[in-house]
Amino acid sequence: MANLVIAEHDQGSLKAATLNVISAAVAIGGDVHVLVAGHNAAAAATAASQVVGVSKVLHADGAAHANLLSENAAAQVVANASGYTHILAAATAYGKSVAPRVAALLDKAQISDIIKVIDADTFVRPIYAGNAYATVKSSDSVKVLTVRGTAFAAAAKTGGSATVETVAAVADSGVASFVSAEVTKSERPELTAAKIIVSGGRGLGSGDKYREVLTPLADKLGAALGASRAAVDAGYVPNDYQVGQTGKIVAPDLYIAIGMSGAIQHLAGMKDSKVIVAINKDADAPIFGVADYGLVADLFDAVPELVAKL
Amino acid sequence: MKVLVPVKRVVDYNVKVRVKSDNSGVDIANVKMSMNPFCEIAVEEAVRLKEKGVATEIIAVSAGVAQCQETLRNAMAIGADRAILIETDVELQPLAVAKLLKAVVDKEQPRLVILGKQAIDDDANQTGQMLAALLGWGQATFASKVEIAGDVATVTREMDGGLETISLKLPCIITTDLRLNEPRYATLPNIMKAKKKELANMKPAELGVDVAPRLTTLRVDEPPKRQGGVKVADVAALIEKLKNEAKVI
């Protein structure tokens, strides 16, 4: 057995999600190799070589990978896929864009968002917004998987010493090109890696109120900020704040849900948090059904008081 | 320019599904079925492109059981011009759907295919990317804004750290995210009109596609139940619990 992990990186460093994918590959068993497809990405390749569990890094460096376009990334994976029984990526925007493309090029099925490895052919994945867990067995010779980060502990970032092998980079597909990026700037921890998340819903009423009420709490707790779809749709916060079935999947030690009702699509993204706190003025809000600690109160009173007393 | 919009019939998003007691799957007998919400957004976007004069014809396609006709009628009520049902009782997986759609693309020669980013039943998030790969086309997943000028689509995508804009040569694939648009309601006159629009029926074999599943679902389980906890009286009690009982702050 041999696993090829598709690294997610920003050319300079590895994204945290890749560490969880490496753990999933270790759970499958056999060699774990990491493909770093980038442009001037030697630092990312070196970082990958230091992760515990990795025995080899394939480093493809070329202009085609300057903007991490899916078309080129998938072509690169396919060019280096021979000999691997498992090809894995994180279930992130990047991984979800690349892995299905790889699978189709190899004429293989793709299994999305695995949360458990049963054996080399059999995996568990959530369906219906996490309301059911399917155990799925693949009959394909190569398994192409995306991995839900919250379900696998991160591999240790340093301590390993894999060899780095340079492989030829593919040419640009010519069908897609990068125009611009609008990156949400934040000093806060990344949502999917945060230990504490302060998350706000429609109950906040506006973007100004969202920031005015929740920022002090997040500052005090060193927390990341999250939101419901309703809060994102209403423009309180950018899209990458959305937690849920169709947003980000998080599992922090503490998730504080403020002014959100607890729709199944939202719960799908946060119900594996260790401790859930809900603050809502409606005692019957479904969020209280999953909260370890519920406070029935007006958030505009309760949150400032919480900040003052912490 | 022809636009193809694949639409999926799924359990309505308001339904909380139950796992069958024999663990063979989820019970979807007698539950409300609807068009996948992301597919509705896809149809809406196609209709807006037609209203802007960019698209000339919108073809909705669905693969699955005979009842998908309802979903296709729904798409035509929103504004699709005609529809194709690829009828099969086989459990379809994304790779099979992508191959069926490729066969339709080969026949119909659309310049643009707009799909939902994910179906809310299987939550796979694969079909559009697979179709793009099979066709050798560019893809813009998770679109929140689409502009088409001449032979180029400029698409803003919802990424993990914000937004990204890319440009694609047509023909290409776009998959929709939640904030691309707000689908209109079908009006009664349009629902009536949709009943008269052309709905073609074909079988996977006619398209020369092998739809045999590659994955077998061995069992389906209820996820671990999260126990609701306690209500605390006030902020002070909450802090006390978080510090001394949960020990998370």
Ligand SMILES: Cc1cc2nc3c(=O)[nH]c(=O)nc-3n(C[C@H](O)[C@H](O)[C@H](O)COP(=O)(O)OP(=O)(O)OC[C@H]3O[C@@H](n4cnc5c(N)ncnc54)[C@H](O)[C@@H]3O)c2cc1C
């Ligand atoms: C296809 C699809 C995908 C979706 N994906 C997601 C997803 O990924 N993530 C997601 O979150 N949602 C998702 N949704 C939306 C989801 O169904 C809900 O609409 C959404 O989560 C509701 O957000 P909310 O809880 O903020 O708003 P609401 O449901 O409106 O809840 C607001 C809550 O705030 C409380 N409140 C109001 N004022 C106060 C106050 N002053 N003090 C205290 N409490 C107050 C109210 O009692 C209420 O419970 C999806 C929906 C669909 C159809």
Ligand SMILES: Cc1cc2nc3c(=O)[nH]c(=O)nc-3n(C[C@H](O)[C@H](O)[C@H](O)COP(=O)(O)OP(=O)(O)OC[C@H]3O[C@@H](n4cnc5c(N)ncnc54)[C@H](O)[C@@H]3O)c2cc1C
């Ligand atoms: C003035 C007006 C009057 C209306 N009167 C009715 C009415 O009498 N009965 C009614 O059902 N809806 C009517 N509608 C449409 C209604 O607003 C919803 O669009 C419709 O009920 C869809 O709800 P749903 O998607 O949850 O469908 P569901 O309740 O899920 O409908 C079941 C199935 O019906 C099909 N379907 C749903 N909507 C449409 C559609 N627009 N065209 C074709 N097929 C469709 C779908 O395949 C769907 O799976 C009316 C709309 C307007 C503006």
